[in-house]
Amino acid sequence: MKILKYNNELKNFYILQLGQFISQFGSKMTSFGLIMWAYEQSSSVLYISSLTVCSLLPSILFSFFAGSFIDVWNKKKILLIANSIAIIFSLITLILLFFNQLDIRYLYLINFTLGVVDAFQGPASDVVISLIVSKKYYTQISGLRSFAISFTTTLAPIIATSFYVLLGMKVIIIVDLGTFLFSFISLLFFVYVPNNIIKKQDKKESFLSSCKQGITYIVNRKDIFHLIIFMGFVNFIAAIYSCNFTPMILLRNGNNKFELGIVSSTIGIAGIIGSILVTVMKQPKKRIPIIINTMTFSFLVCNSMLGIGRNYYIWMIAVFAGNCLVPFLTANVEYIMRTKIPIEMQGRVFSTRNTLQYLSIPIGYMLGGLLTDKIFEPFMNNPSTLQRFFSYIVGNGRGSGNGLVYISIGLIGFLGCCFFKFDKHLKKLDD
Template sequence: MKIKNIHKLKRIKDLQQLEILKELKNFLILWSSQSLSQFGSSMTSFSLIVWAFEKQDSVLSISMLMICSLLPSILLSFLAGTFIDKWNKKLIMIISDTIAAICSVFVLILLFNNRLEISYLYIINVILGIMNAFQSPASSVAVTMIVPKRHYIKISGLQSLSSSMVTTFTPLVATSIYAFGGTKVILFIDLSTFFVAFIALLFCVKIPDYVAYKKKQKLSTLADCLDGVSYIFNNKSILHLIIFMGFVNLIASIYNCNLTPMILARTDNNKIILGVITSFVGIGGVIGSILFTIKKTSKSKVNTIFNSITFSFLICNTLLGIGGNAYIWSFAVLAGHIAVPFLTGNVEVLMRTKVPIEIQGRVFSARNTIQYATIPIGYILGGILADKCFEPIMASNSYLKQILSMIVGSGKGSGISIIFIIIGITGFAVCCMFRRNKYIKALDD
């Protein structure tokens, strides 16, 4: 009798798993194909950043590359929201991805003709930023439309997992290919992954084509866009969460624009060490994503958000600054990035569940404009602090340099190490302040 019951329970469990796969079929096709394409694009970005640093030897020049990509996306996200809510999400994603692929073709042509200049990359990144203003929120809304609400935690974990996998393998694969075949081969791979994602999206992914939000009174595009902003400012809990994430993005952007230059500077341009450490960033994300996916859902998503990012700021950033070798740097990024999926996953779940689907395009786009506005500031600030402030200080013979050298050592890149310590302590302190915010706490109600 017990054996029969065991077999019966096993059949029920198998049927439940099969039902889940059916419910997530569209998402799984979209997620896997877009993740593959993201891997190709990430390798291209990685190789072009290395190429730019070798040509310019400046953190600020790398920061400007990132700003050229981010600024158009931030500025246009506000306007893109209303079109995303009204237009076919699938078509928006196809057009955006296609134009991004054309940009990769253009870079490839310039490389073959030895005409690639960093000024061209600035222009290309502006175009990519414009496309991302439409593609990113359209993709987010599409996922909400094709995934049942009860699976939001699961798919957030899967998205975080794929992002972390890309981060893990991009530097290893890109560094190997860059050493033997250069950026040209990487661009060919990027274009190949685009075609796979394009075919999957066009023929295999079904996204409902409907507009749930309609108004009897026809409004102007600008007035329609303001719906998203109005929703955010009328919901203090959402607003304060977005403000907090804006601060997180500020610190993260200072971190991102200085990590590669610091490692290259302190290891005599050793790209292998750079690839290994950057891979540990992804490995940490993979571990964190798996834990987030399989872990029992916490009753307090807000507490999980603050616990994870506070730990990440204090451990990852400060150890990157204090540590003087690849072993400590690897541990720092591994430990710090294990916590990141618990931040991003819970924030996304809160946004998907708190914001009505019919205005998610406008709200998510308005959120991007507000939340990501701090990223260009962080990249500029990070570049200036490195090139104009702390690196010159650590290259001088001043008394301040002698004191700071006792903490981070000396030599090229030591000034950037000081920056990591500063943003680690600052991030920890501000997280402790936001933890007491009554509006953000209310999101758990």
Template sequence: MFRNFRENIKELQTFLILWGTQSFSSLGSSMTSLALVIWAYEQKGSALTTALLTICSYGPYVLFSIFAGSFIDRHNKKIIMLASDSFAALCTIFVLILLSTGKLEIWHLYIINTLNGLMNTLQQPAADVAVSLLTPKKHYQRVSGLRSLSNSLVTVVAPVLSTALLSFAGLQWVIVFDLITFFSAFTVLLFFVKIPQVKSDRDYHRETMLQSVNAGLTYLKKERGILDLILFLAVINFTASMYNAALAPMLLSRAGGGKLELGMVNMAAGLATLAGSILVTLLPAPKSRIRVILNCLLFSMSTENFILAFGKTTPVWCLGSVLGWILIPVMGANMDVLLRSKIPVTMQGRVYSARNTLQFFTIPLGYLIGGILIDKVFEPLMAKQVAGSFLLSIFGSGKGSGAALFFFVIGITGALSCLPFRFDRHLWKIEETSS
């Protein structure tokens, strides 16, 4: 047993180095993102204001990801990651300078998030392909579990550290910590991580950009099950992004809520995903990954939103967060294994880039619609309710009650959206040809 453990560590050594340092950098980035959301909401008190931060990040990511695949498949993945991360660090430094001089405004963050989103169109698919290049196929599920584990740890630790630093030291020190994590990860990637270069199984180096885009889309059209799985996740992302648009405004506004409570709910989500990540790392491969994906998402959509809608205390909100997130790592790991096993590594850059556009285009839409509906529809609706009305008795009164009502609506939407895909025959056919 110990011998097998040592052999596994040796086979995954380079991946583990990259994984650990990139996770550390992700911690700093997550802390800054959360701190800036709190800062932006305190400036304007608007759900749409904070939602626009994410919209600006995902807008260019969705629009241009589909064109990045050819570039990623043809060029050095390590250089792409280094360049993209360096650009993000420069943007963070710019925010720090503006903040230190008292000139930071929300519109600065919109521009910076847009630029970061543009660079992420290269960084994220390049990192995904790098993981495939560094990982033997037999370790795909274990590696997916480890990546989910690190994301979970970040989700647990980031709210605690971010709110603590924000409260006791200020936003500047949150950003400084982010920069420290970046330089650590950058140095390790530059000097200690060698990502293999892969030779293509066909000559595509003369492809035009449009031909490359067509290659990725043609592959998905041919592999209809993978396409339908991606579209299913796009539907889920729409509901999840509306959830994210509503969470901070509700918890920062409601009686009994605040920065600490928001941090506790986010930490509960992180602990839940941590438990789910450990579980999926230890579990053997399931008989049907598709069934696992469908069941996990149905459970998540059918629990958390309703508990957040009806709950009025932090323990209840935390319970909803745990139920909503505990099976997400299990879903993510199984989807990751399906994609890595099915898509040839020489095509992954182009296919993942097309996937990013198709799967994530609903996220900015969800944030935008969620922010508008909360500010313009649900909060005004609850403000007009007279004392003793049914809605006030169920969802409470005051600012944040509209967001609670909105959680009830998206809970119904999310649960119903899972059902049609259970009868999609193309999804079930994926496993017939996946190894």
């Protein structure tokens, strides 16, 4: 298959991607395990949402400033430093677990620090790929990256759940440390990254002036700006979706972690199939309709079925239908961003994009937690005429409030996509 065909021109990318894949697999296992651990400690969606926000918020806020450094620093060194810091904090978490001192408050601090690191690591990684991959392979490598992410999403929850139940959280973090080391060594010794530094006169510009260039470029490009706004909207709905996913399933299935692992892995299976399709299918002439229609279908079908469903069979169908087309979204958005933005500006523009596009994620997480804990769950647990009406749709008992949240965001997401479908600035990206 085309997705698995070796291409010597992409050797650098293959090595980099392998290291990132191994590292992300370990990180996904740890993240999934810590969500289960934190939910057992707190039994609160809001606490889990707050943990995620502590990681996302610094990543988003510092990302705006990071781009100015990324464009003039050695990108490979940035990635190596970021990897080293991640290893240190995983080791700290492991030590706290060994001495039974791990507390959710410590996880807030750890997540905040790793979020700052990610503000530099994410955009630097994006620029590195633009430097080592020819433009003609952008769609193919996007499919490969989606394939790796989906494969991780498929297996990591199953393995993490098995390790958590049988061996405990400590073993998961030990495995994670091993994956970090593999990624560090492969990047250090086997990946060549051109040290693409911007022109000397640009380096003399003030720091604030350099930061301003990213936001100025985006604001002046209405088509790119509107695409970022659309992705911010998608991220907002996805954040509410994500923070309610694990709690809803555990509440509705009697805390059955294996069913949670199966449903989570179905998301990955759908992503793998979608990634293969993206890689082998012919390049589309129009990319914006694919981007909009993909999310219109996903919001309406996936979120609605998750809210209505009462067992993991329905949830598996819902997440499969909603996620099998998502690689088409990411591949086409990535292609547009890499081909429309000059390479010497990508660090600043990608960083500014991350700040604008991902700012909606912590808002979504906090709002999702508040809506569930403070409004929808109490509403569904207090009998009333309106509550009885909604109970026919989402059922009764624990988790029904989460189900009502999914129905709501499914409708909002669908209507939002219909609005963006007629955006004239987005359509210009296909000209």
